[in-house]
Amino acid sequence: MKWFRLLLLVSLVAAPALHNASAAVQMGAPAPDFTAQDIHNATVQLSELKGNIVVLEWTNPGCPFVQKHYDSGNMQALQKEARGKGVVWISINSGAEGKQGYMSADDAVAYTKNAGSHASHYVLDSDGVIGHLYDAKTTPDMFVIDTAGRLAYMGAIDDRATVDKADIAGARNYVRDAINALLAGHQPEISNAKSYGCGVKY
Amino acid sequence: MRYVPILLTLFACAIWSAPVRAKDAPKAQVQLHIASTKDPATIWVLFHFTIADDWHIYWQNPGDSGIAPSVTWQLPDGINAGPLHWPAPERIAYSGLYNYGYGSKITLPAPLTLNTPAATPITLHATLNWLVCKDICIPESQEVSAEYVPNQDSKEATQQLDAAMATVPTPFDGDAQFERNADGVVIRFAIPSGITDASQLRSVWWFPVDDGILANDSDQRWQVVNGDIEIRAAAGSANLKSPIRGHVVIERNDNQPTMHLLVSAENVAASESTTTPSKEDASAAHPASTQAAQPPAPDGGLLAALMAAFLGGIILNVMPCVLPILSLKALSITVSAQHSARRTRLDGILYAAGVLVCFIIVATALISLQQAGKVIGWGFQLQSPHFVVAMCYMIFLVALNLSGIFSLPSLFGNLSHTLGARGELSGAFFTGVLAALVATPCSAPFMATGIGYALGQPPMVALAVFVALGIGMAFPYTVICFVPGLRRLLPKPGAWMERLRQLLAFPMYATSAWLLWVLVQQSGPAGLAEALFGLCVIGFGVWAIPLFANNPLVRTMLLVVLAGLLIRTAEQQELAKGFVPVQQSERTDYFTPEKLQSLLEDGKPVFVDVTAAWCLTCKVNERVAVGTDMVQQAMRERNIMTLVADWTNRDDAITRYLASFGRNGVPLYVYYAPGRDPVVLPQVLTPELLLGYFNATASSQ
Numbered sequence: 051m052k053w054f055r056l057l058l059l060v061s062l063v064a065a066p067a068l069h070n071a072s073a074a075v076q077m078g079a080p081a082p083d084f085t086a087q088d089i090h091n092a093t094v095q096l097s098e099l100k101g102n103i104v105v106l107e108w109t110n111p112g113c114p115f116v117q118k119h120y121d122s123g124n125m126q127a128l129q130k131e132a133r134g135k136g137v138v139w140i141s142i143n144s145g146a147e148g149k150q151g152y153m154s155a156d157d158a159v160a161y162t163k164n165a166g167s168h169a170s171h172y173v174l175d176s177d178g179v180i181g182h183l184y185d186a187k188t189t190p191d192m193f194v195i196d197t198a199g200r201l202a203y204m205g206a207i208d209d210r211a212t213v214d215k216a217d218i219a220g221a222r223n224y225v226r227d228a229i230n231a232l233l234a235g236h237q238p239e240i241s242n243a244k245s246y247g248c249g250v251k252y
Numbered sequence: 253m254r255y256v257p258i259l260l261t262l263f264a265c266a267i268w269s270a271p272v273r274a275k276d277a278p279k280a281q282v283q284l285h286i287a288s289t290k291d292p293a294t295i296w297v298l299f300h301f302t303i304a305d306d307w308h309i310y311w312q313n314p315g316d317s318g319i320a321p322s323v324t325w326q327l328p329d330g331i332n333a334g335p336l337h338w339p340a341p342e343r344i345a346y347s348g349l350y351n352y353g354y355g356s357k358i359t360l361p362a363p364l365t366l367n368t369p370a371a372t373p374i375t376l377h378a379t380l381n382w383l384v385c386k387d388i389c390i391p392e393s394q395e396v397s398a399e400y401v402p403n404q405d406s407k408e409a410t411q412q413l414d415a416a417m418a419t420v421p422t423p424f425d426g427d428a429q430f431e432r433n434a435d436g437v438v439i440r441f442a443i444p445s446g447i448t449d450a451s452q453l454r455s456v457w458w459f460p461v462d463d464g465i466l467a468n469d470s471d472q473r474w475q476v477v478n479g480d481i482e483i484r485a486a487a488g489s490a491n492l493k494s495p496i497r498g499h500v501v502i503e504r505n506d507n508q509p510t511m512h513l514l515v516s517a518e519n520v521a522a523s524e525s526t527t528t529p530s531k532e533d534a535s536a537a538h539p540a541s542t543q544a545a546q547p548p549a550p551d552g553g554l555l556a557a558l559m560a561a562f563l564g565g566i567i568l569n570v571m572p573c574v575l576p577i578l579s580l581k582a583l584s585i586t587v588s589a590q591h592s593a594r595r596t597r598l599d600g601i602l603y604a605a606g607v608l609v610c611f612i613i614v615a616t617a618l619i620s621l622q623q624a625g626k627v628i629g630w631g632f633q634l635q636s637p638h639f640v641v642a643m644c645y646m647i648f649l650v651a652l653n654l655s656g657i658f659s660l661p662s663l664f665g666n667l668s669h670t671l672g673a674r675g676e677l678s679g680a681f682f683t684g685v686l687a688a689l690v691a692t693p694c695s696a697p698f699m700a701t702g703i704g705y706a707l708g709q710p711p712m713v714a715l716a717v718f719v720a721l722g723i724g725m726a727f728p729y730t731v732i733c734f735v736p737g738l739r740r741l742l743p744k745p746g747a748w749m750e751r752l753r754q755l756l757a758f759p760m761y762a763t764s765a766w767l768l769w770v771l772v773q774q775s776g777p778a779g780l781a782e783a784l785f786g787l788c789v790i791g792f793g794v795w796a797i798p799l800f801a802n803n804p805l806v807r808t809m810l811l812v813v814l815a816g817l818l819i820r821t822a823e824q825q826e827l828a829k830g831f832v833p834v835q836q837s838e839r840t841d842y843f844t845p846e847k848l849q850s851l852l853e854d855g856k857p858v859f860v861d862v863t864a865a866w867c868l869t870c871k872v873n874e875r876v877a878v879g880t881d882m883v884q885q886a887m888r889e890r891n892i893m894t895l896v897a898d899w900t901n902r903d904d905a906i907t908r909y910l911a912s913f914g915r916n917g918v919p920l921y922v923y924y925a926p927g928r929d930p931v932v933l934p935q936v937l938t939p940e941l942l943l944g945y946f947n948a949t950a951s952s953q
Binding site: 070075077112113114115122146149150182185187188211212213214241242244246248249250251252 | 489
């Protein structure tokens, strides 16, 4: 009967992978699926991207916190570094029509080219559907999704909640840490940090 | 050149500094004033902000977005800066996001402490950084300075300080607790001194200093319950932390000034309070809660809980959940009774040991997971399809063994030649473990309250209760083993034993089938297919491995490969949404806290049935009581609404609902008669019992 006990031990050890059953956007839960057109009219569907690490970046060019990371080149550099590691980077602008940050697709094409964005896709979400799906509150607000489609990190881009570019160098970049952790095969050490920035202009 | 010194002197003499010119006019400006106090070692400084119309700056917790103002000091040696103090903020909404901040004019005081009282005037320099927003946000910055002249009391400055500090909260020295689950947050603290009656309170609001535990866009409802103020709001999305602080603003009805308190609330799961809530509700004007906020503690504390657990363990032996294992136990008794009395007693002890070890392991896992904040309950292991499939395989193997399809020596060769001596002994231990594992999901009477109480206690106490439960469960079998002369009472061994063994295989097959049924509801047809494949692998293994009786190497390799396949099928189980088939009709529906609340508000009688696919006791109750025509008819006549809560898989809302009645497992039956408190029904139902409850409450209306 010894191997019964072995199997028992195995089953106890292989036991509950604990699941958060409730809220839509929660650590470890599957990231809500969405389909959108990016500014170059390519279709982006999150569920098709399983197998890749995906980063969602809420952005608004008029917001001083976004400008901190774009004017300094920090966000673009992070995008380039991430894409070099196989990450799919989706910038999402949920600014409603008439509010700050709202752009037409043509303007957005020009903007991303000038800014030197290395995002895989730039999505205009002026109805705020994706923003509300993820409960995105600020710009920037970052979500890192693992290869199985589950949320691994959500929140601030780094740990210095200021508009000062000088704070970028010494800051701990949670997004970079999350991507590197996932590539190394484990969960990010910090999975949730309160995001900072201007409110999303729904 | 002569003018230069004069100009420089004029510059250096500046006491109030002018704002730094920005490209556009800044939306906010700040001035620095000094307010001396009687205390020569402390200087209070006041940052007066003037903000353009419709623009705002932020509170220490800005809310969903934004940044709080911050100050960087340039101070001479011997002066230390204290933190900014925050007057009461306003709630500012924009596009569905909520912030906390200040508009038009606000003064933020800060204390500076001096190591030695100053003798000569000191110039203080500071840089203020803030974010000012309307629909867009602009970060602004300003350098300010002021001269502090010692021993100069300015009445105006003191008045300004008093005015600024008027809405800065004072620390609240009472106890405060909070609980949070997916549905909401409840914060509780004693009515502050100075208020003698609940009617003196006009409004209560919690401004969260620690963000994210409450949702910022949530309405807050408050009421007075048993001498405590209770605030309820929707839950936020930040990770749970404890304690959480809030700036509580209490407006009065009695012409007294508004109170501002800094309350620090501890998470109830982390604290060790055992307060018993009463059902009194002192306030009639505010929305009442639909269920008791804390589980009732049993009277008599620990000793009573231990006794209750022990009794519950004994009763567990006759609950339907344990029936499948009864066959194994029956076999064990007949086998062990053949040996010496000493051996029988040893078997009895080993069985008890098996039960206890299993209970302790599961309880430890449950307690540590709960301590880590996971929302699970007793029986949680059956909520995991991995566990269910592993149990299914194991029981199938036991059944094949009982059927005589294979014998252990043929799988392990000479290793288990000693099985004759050790086999039955380890059999007793294993039987105990298996019995305990499968029995745990059942929530027997007496057991339920004991467990609910235990899980709210410190870990050692909780473990003690579970040990008592295990002892209770093992008690009857162990006692029988100690009966002298047992051998004489039972029939002599013979061919009948083999037949009995084969017969007892069938309850085990049935248990395997039942676990497959549970599995299909947890992980769907795909999961079932994997498990069925696994059973085929087992069948194959049981035939193939003995073929290599003389070749230990091949045998081991086969064993490893097949075990690997089995583990893979277990891993593939994905948790689909479990379901207990519920015919949604106008009188039956799935349970959600919101549905319950709205039915109760409509004054309808409600019967809540918390059940799970793997709970046999629940199924029996449904078959013999709830589902009978008599009871269904009565429910139709009285218009009783049935809400079925399916706890087959993890569901935080249902776990919390169970916890609110001091329960941690299923079944749980609660009946809400209109306008009355909920009544918890016994766990073993009969139709007469149910009708009794329905009639009793109906006739007194």
